[in-house]
Amino acid sequence: MTKTSSPNPRSVSGWAPRVGVFLRERYPLNPVMLALFLQSLVSLGFMTSLLAPPGPDQSWPWLPMIAQSLSVPMFYLLIRIADELKDEEVDRTLFPDRPLARGAVHRRDLVILAQVLEMLLLILNVVLIQSAATWILFSVSAFFIFLMFKWFFIERTLRASLPLALLTHNPSALIISLYLMSAHLETxxxxxxxxxxxxxxxxxxxxxxxxxxxxxxxxxxxxxxxxxxxxxxxxxxxxxxxxxxxxxxxxxxxxxxxxxxxxxxxxxxxxxxxxxxxxxxxxxxxxxxxxxxxxxxxxxxxxxxxxxxxxxxxxxxxxx
Structure with a gap:
């Protein structure tokens, strides 16, 4: 997903343009965010059609389905931001062309982007979804991403072991999938x-x-x-x-x-x-x-x- 840096990578000014550089290179709308949204929506539709299909006189719960399907790529974007911030020093040596490492985007830019995402996620999940199970798993997903950012408070141990990092970080996919299917979890x-x-x-x-x-x-x-x-x-x-x-x-x-x-x-x-x-x-x-x-x-x-x-x-x- 990393692309070659521009001839003058430090010339971009303003938060939005710098974040645009980051998104284009590290988490592009097309295909990454679009693919995750479609995969989430189709997965939720698949499970709903199998487990609780609407009756002839009922409509599909499109609003919560779309809200949750939009939340999934936003969760993964938060994970991407956390990874970029965690690996900033390593990237300066091994991947100097990445936007944060070369100065095309600033650390504070990514922190602000994460805060914007958190607000959007809250709006989607608290305002548009009226489900206690979804709220609980939304909170669990957000907390797990926070733990990932903090290396589960054992950074030295996890940095020294790639398999252990996989074992601790990869359950995020399981938790986010449970969040996506939360409407059917109880039944x-x-x-x-x-x-x-x-x-x-x-x-x-x-x-x-x-x-x-x-x-x-x-x-x-x-x-x-x-x-x-x-x-x-x-x-x-x-x-x-x-x-x-x-x-x-x-x-x-x-x-x-x-x-x-x-x-x-x-x-x-x-x-x-x-x-x-x-x-x-x-x-x-x-x-x-x-x-x-x-x-x-x-x-x-x-x-x-x-x-x-x-x-x-x-x-x-x-x-x-």
């Missing part, structure tokens, strides 16, 4: 937990997959391939993707006839998974090959199609 606890665990598996696969390098490309930057060797993390990505697919598709399978058209999308998910598996195995067998920059992307796109197709089919929009 369908097991199903919501299954979906959220699937989301956690996908997030863990993405986090590990983006920090795999072939031996010739390793630097002083700590990657999973440097800690565990290149083969284990590549295989872990495949395993975690398989777990995520199995968990989320199982929710659909137990409620849907095998002649339903969304099974076509399940087939596409399987094909995408096989493609990623083959690519990972080729890397494992030949470490001279350069691994994919984002090995989870094919599965992520096919899962988005599957969730959307299932939602529309169960909602009666697609009758085929």
């Amino acid at each position: 369908h606890t097991r199903d919501v937990l299954v979906f959220a665990l699937g989301a956690w598996a996908f997030a863990a696969a993405w986090e590990i997959g983006r920090k795999i390098r072939r031996p010739a490309d390793e630097t002083t930057y700590v990657t999973y391939s440097k800690v565990w060797g290149p083969r284990l993390p590549a295989l872990l990505v495949v395993l975690l993707l398989g777990i995520g697919i199995a968990l989320q598709v199982s929710l659909f399978a137990k409620r849907t006839s095998f002649v339903a058209s969304p099974w076509i999308a399940v087939g596409l998910v399987v094909l995408a998974f096989l493609f990623v598996t083959v690519q990972s195995l080729r890397f494992v067998l030949n470490l001279e090959r350069r691994p994919s920059a984002d090995p989870t992307l094919p599965v992520g796109l096919s899962m988005l199609l599957f969730l959307a197709w299932s939602w529309l089919w169960h909602a009666g929009v697609l009758s085929v």
Whole structure:
């Protein structure tokens, strides 16, 4: 997501232009924020259509659905800001072209942006959503992000261990998924937990997959391939993707006839998974090959199609 710095990166003046530089390079509206919003909305629609579909005379709860789906990319933007602030000194050495490291955006700019996001999140979740469960999980999500920013108050320990940092930080995906599905948590606890665990598996696969390098490309930057060797993390990505697919598709399978058209999308998910598996195995067998920059992307796109197709089919929009 990092881009090459401009010829005169310090020439930008004003809070909004500097924040614009940061967002374009580190968290672009398209595709990152848009993709997270669509993924969240489609996931919530998928679960609602399975667990509590509106009756013939009822309308879909669009306002809370959109509010929560907008909140998810905002939560992840807060996490991105926290990471940038936490890693400022490290980035000056390893990634000097990043906007904070090169001075294109100031530390205070990001603090103000985080405060603006917090106010917007409060408005979305307190004013537009009337659900105690959502408020509780919203608060838990926000508090967990705060703990991440503080390194859970054991910074030295976590900085010294990338796997331990993954173990402590990656549950944010699980918690935010529970927040997203909070409307169904009380009545369908097991199903919501299954979906959220699937989301956690996908997030863990993405986090590990983006920090795999072939031996010739390793630097002083700590990657999973440097800690565990290149083969284990590549295989872990495949395993975690398989777990995520199995968990989320199982929710659909137990409620849907095998002649339903969304099974076509399940087939596409399987094909995408096989493609990623083959690519990972080729890397494992030949470490001279350069691994994919984002090995989870094919599965992520096919899962988005599957969730959307299932939602529309169960909602009666697609009758085929």
